[in-house]
Amino acid sequence: MRLLRSTDLALRVLMRLAVAGGSQPTTRDxxxxxxxxxxHAxxxxxxLRHRGLLTARRGRGGGLTLTExxxxxxxxxxxxxxxxxxxVVDCEGGSATAPCPLRSDCRLRGALRRAQEAFFASLDPITVADLAADPTGPLLLGVPRVRQGSA
Incomplete structure (x- = not known):
């Protein structure tokens, strides 16, 4: 299974904000x-803001802040x-493909569904704060903050 770029970015943004302390990076940062x-960012x-996971303030002194x-x-x-x-697989076929001829008696779809749920379940007890704990936290702080217009 491969995560979408947006999922990966969402997790990394939240992790970075979890260690931001008093700084409030902007979306550009x-x-x-x-x-x-x-x-994309x-x-x-x-x-993330719509889901209540972070706040975003515009203007001078604005930026992104992680919520509780x-x-x-x-x-x-x-x-x-x-x-x-x-x-994980599209057995019914989308607009570009025909339905799988095995879909009525195939065991693959159920096996993949169980594996997918086991994947999600293994991540359920882990929080954003857990991801940002040491030793990751100091590494996240080392990620450079590049301001638009700076060299």
Whole structure:
């Protein structure tokens, strides 16, 4: 299973904010530090803000701040939210493919569904705060903050 870029970025943003202390990086700072396009980071930040996991203030003295809900958020719940709980394989076929001829009697779909749920369940007890604990925290603080217009 491979996570979507948005899921990966959401987790990394939350982890970075968990160790930010008094600093409030901007969305541009996050995009630069994570080496992703600003538009992609802005969409992820907006989604996280909508979910109540971070706050975003504009203007001078603004930036991103992790909420208590964000600090205690379950990684399993976050991954489910960003990835969706759809099947790993599309047995019904999308608009571009025909349905699988084995779909009525195939055991693969159920096995993959159980494996996917085991994956999510293994992440459920882990929180964002857990991910940002030592030794990861100091590494996250070392991620450079690049301001727009700086060399």
């Amino acid at each position: 996050v995009a630069a530090a994570m080496d992703v396009p600003y538009t 802005a969409k992820v930040v907006a989604d 809900k964000g600090r205690g958020a379950s990684v399993g719940a976050l991954v489910r939210a960003f990835e969706g709980e759809g099947d």
